[in-house]
Amino acid sequence: xxxxxxxxxxxxxxxxxxxxxxxxxxxxxxxxxxxxxxxxxxxxxxxxxxxxxxxxxxxxxxxxxxxxxxxxxxxxxxxxxxxxxxxxxxxxxxxxxxxxxxxxxxxxxxxxxxxxxxxxxxxxxxxxxxxxxxxxxxxxxxxxxxxxxxxxxxxxxxxxxxxxxxxxxxxxxxxxxxxxxxxxxxxxxxxxxxxxxxxxxxxxxxxxxxxxxxxxxxxxxxxxxxxxxxxxxxxxxxxxxxxxxxxxxxxxxxxxxxxxxxxxxxxxxxxxxxxxxxxxxxxxxxxxxxxxxxxxxxxxxxxxxxxxxxxxxxxxxxxxxxxx
Numbered sequence: 041x042x043x044x045x046x047x048x049x050x051x052x053x054x055x056x057x058x059x060x061x062x063x064x065x066x067x068x069x070x071x072x073x074x075x076x077x078x079x080x081x082x083x084x085x086x087x088x089x090x091x092x093x094x095x096x097x098x099x100x101x102x103x104x105x106x107x108x109x110x111x112x113x114x115x116x117x118x119x120x121x122x123x124x125x126x127x128x129x130x131x132x133x134x135x136x137x138x139x140x141x142x143x144x145x146x147x148x149x150x151x152x153x154x155x156x157x158x159x160x161x162x163x164x165x166x167x168x169x170x171x172x173x174x175x176x177x178x179x180x181x182x183x184x185x186x187x188x189x190x191x192x193x194x195x196x197x198x199x200x201x202x203x204x205x206x207x208x209x210x211x212x213x214x215x216x217x218x219x220x221x222x223x224x225x226x227x228x229x230x231x232x233x234x235x236x237x238x239x240x241x242x243x244x245x246x247x248x249x250x251x252x253x254x255x256x257x258x259x260x261x262x263x264x265x266x267x268x269x270x271x272x273x274x275x276x277x278x279x280x281x282x283x284x285x286x287x288x289x290x291x292x293x294x295x296x297x298x299x300x301x302x303x304x305x306x307x308x309x310x311x312x313x314x315x316x317x318x319x320x321x322x323x324x325x326x327x328x329x330x331x332x333x334x335x336x337x338x339x340x341x342x343x344x345x346x347x348x349x350x351x352x353x354x355x356x357x358x359x360x361x362x363x364x
């Protein structure tokens with residue numbers, strides 16, 4: 041047994057067998073930002089044998105207050121590659137794959153199927169639902185977390201337990217971002233570390249199981265809440281799927297919900313340009329025999345518009361998140 045892992049392998053719940061399980065494991069981490077920068081070094085330090093990182097972004101100075109995996113010398117570098125370099129320096133015995141790319145409906149299935157556990161550290165609603173659907177299909181465990189301002193949550197979904205959609209069947213009508221609402225670096229670090237702990241608990245099959253549990257924290261009041269959702273039922277209706285822009289066909293009716301000021305040019309030349317309020321107000325009539333594809337930046341407006349169309353009897357619907 042390597043001296044590196046001596047302090048954890050001495051735990052009776054781990055031992056040589058558990059350490060061997062960690063060494064044989066492959067964890068996919070989607071997002072190398074605030075959450076990912078806490079998840080990744082703890083998984084590497086614990087001896088998880090293979091880590092795959094998916095992130096399309098580059099290191100910016102505004103990231104550094106909550107992403108201590110990076111240094112000033114990393115500014116401008118792809119986060120996935122900078123993270124790989126840092127993790128290799130931390131533990132050269134861990135294999136780290138860096139994918140400088142967005143997580144999309146097109147690549148999610150392949151990435152998820154190749155891993156034992158999937159970590160959602162992207163803090164994007166579209167990515168969370170895309171990963172959830174891929175994990176549910178492949179039977180993989182999803183450890184998802186989100187932090188904004190002073191509060192956050194982390195939960196363990198899929199992999200034989202209830203999915204994220206069973207607990208959160210609806211997207212919020214609106215959502216803030218770290219750039220708009222702010223976020224405390226220590227809050228992100230705590231939630232990311234909890235994600236890493238839950239991943240290890242899943243890989244080691246610790247009892248009682250962490251599957252089907254959700255933990256919420258308010259970092260200003262120090263209130264901690266826990267809930268079991270083991271009995272949560274999956275939604276009965278067909279879920280609204282996120283699809284790749286490349287999957288849109290000439291037979292689809294595309295509705296781009298972004299304003300002209302937000303996006304002067306749509307990637308879909310024939311797209312209708314209307315706002316979500318017009319769809320919700322039934323001021324838009326679409327052919328019911330064709331699939332309607334709703335597009336926006338994050339997926340939230342597309343979700344709202346699709347829900348309004350569902351209520352009006354439309355059945356063939358899909359969502360595209362153009363910049364998440």
